[in-house]
Amino acid sequence: MKEWTFIAILLIVSAMLPTVPIMGGRLLGPRKPNEQKSSTYECGVETVGDTWVQFKVQYYIFALVFLVFDIELVFLYPWAVAYNRLPLFGVIAGVVFIITLAEALIYAWRKGALEWL
Amino acid sequence: MTITPVTIAFAVLAIFTLGGGLGVVSSRNMVHAALYLVLALFGVAGLYVLLEAPFLAAIQVLVYMGAIAVLITITIMVTRRIMGITESVNRQWPLAAGIAALVAVTLGFVVLGLFNGLLPVADVPPDNIEQLGAAFVSHQAYLLPFEVASVLLLAAMIGAIVVARD
Numbered sequence: 001m002k003e004w005t006f007i008a009i010l011l012i013v014s015a016m017l018p019t020v021p022i023m024g025g026r027l028l029g030p031r032k033p034n035e036q037k038s039s040t041y042e043c044g045v046e047t048v049g050d051t052w053v054q055f056k057v058q059y060y061i062f063a064l065v066f067l068v069f070d071i072e073l074v075f076l077y078p079w080a081v082a083y084n085r086l087p088l089f090g091v092i093a094g095v096v097f098i099i100t101l102a103e104a105l106i107y108a109w110r111k112g113a114l115e116w117l
Numbered sequence: 118m119t120i121t122p123v124t125i126a127f128a129v130l131a132i133f134t135l136g137g138g139l140g141v142v143s144s145r146n147m148v149h150a151a152l153y154l155v156l157a158l159f160g161v162a163g164l165y166v167l168l169e170a171p172f173l174a175a176i177q178v179l180v181y182m183g184a185i186a187v188l189i190t191i192t193i194m195v196t197r198r199i200m201g202i203t204e205s206v207n208r209q210w211p212l213a214a215g216i217a218a219l220v221a222v223t224l225g226f227v228v229l230g231l232f233n234g235l236l237p238v239a240d241v242p243p244d245n246i247e248q249l250g251a252a253f254v255s256h257q258a259y260l261l262p263f264e265v266a267s268v269l270l271l272a273a274m275i276g277a278i279v280v281a282r283d
Contacts, residue, residue: 004166055191055194057195057281059194060191061278061281062191063188063191064188064274064277064281065277065278066184067187067188068270068274068277070179070180070183070184071184071270072267074176074179074180075253075266075267077175077179077246077250078246078247078250078253079250079254080250081246081250082246082247082248082250085247086251090251090255093254093260093264094253094254096264097264097267100264100267100270100271101267101271103271104270104274107274107275108274111278
């Protein structure tokens with residue numbers, strides 16, 4: 001349990017890092033809004049149209065590809081943890097797993113699924 | 118009941134989980150609901166840590182908070198006009214509330230029943246993730262399911278690309 005204490009401290013500190021300046025600015029700073037100040041800031045360019053729009057469906061393919069490699073990670077994580085005590089056979093078995101999924105990446109690449117249309 | 122750091126951590130994580138769940142069903146904006154879902158899933162990941170199941174906690178963070186949350190957010194983003202929905206209830210809410218209450222009562226009875234005959238479980242070995250990893254690639258254990266899983270993921274990815282590109 002002891003090592004988790006450090007993660008808990010890290011979580012608390014990382015939650016405070018953004019909230020303390022934001023709340024401090026809100027509590028201490030003077031507030032004199034006008035139309036220019038409260039307009040939406042988007043890299044200095046005037047915002048065109050509504051920001052709540054439907055996005056291109058191509059984002060979805062990226063999400064699906066990410067999902068597959070994320071599941072691959074679940075299998076490879078214990079394998080990588082056990083790496084030092086594995087026999088050569090076990091290392092090769094893990095490499096075969098990676099190569100099989102590399103085929104999926106090659107397929108996506110060659111089919112142009114990673115190209116931005 | 119004495120108050121230990123673990124009890125405090127449990128209380129905080131339970132507040133995150135239940136508060137996030139409440140936010141999911143009560144927020145009027147779908148994107149906010151998705152973000153509340155991530156908070157609830159984070160609480161569950163912390164509860165796994167308290168149960169001394171670090172591998173499940175890692176999977177919870179990687180798969181549920183990572184992949185499933187991304188998938189839900191992107192599904193909302195690419196769906197037409199769903200971004201503009203500002204109502205949090207539709208006509209089917211009494212049915213959903215009834216089913217949720219039924220599930221809660223059933224789970225409550227099961228949990229209360231378990232507490233009567235609760236037995237101490239065996240200690241989790243500290244190298245349990247390492248043992249799992251070794252078992253994945255050992256021909257005496259899970260080598261075949263492990264390699265079949267990679268083929269399954271390959272098929273899932275090719276299928277997803279074929280369906281999404283048509």
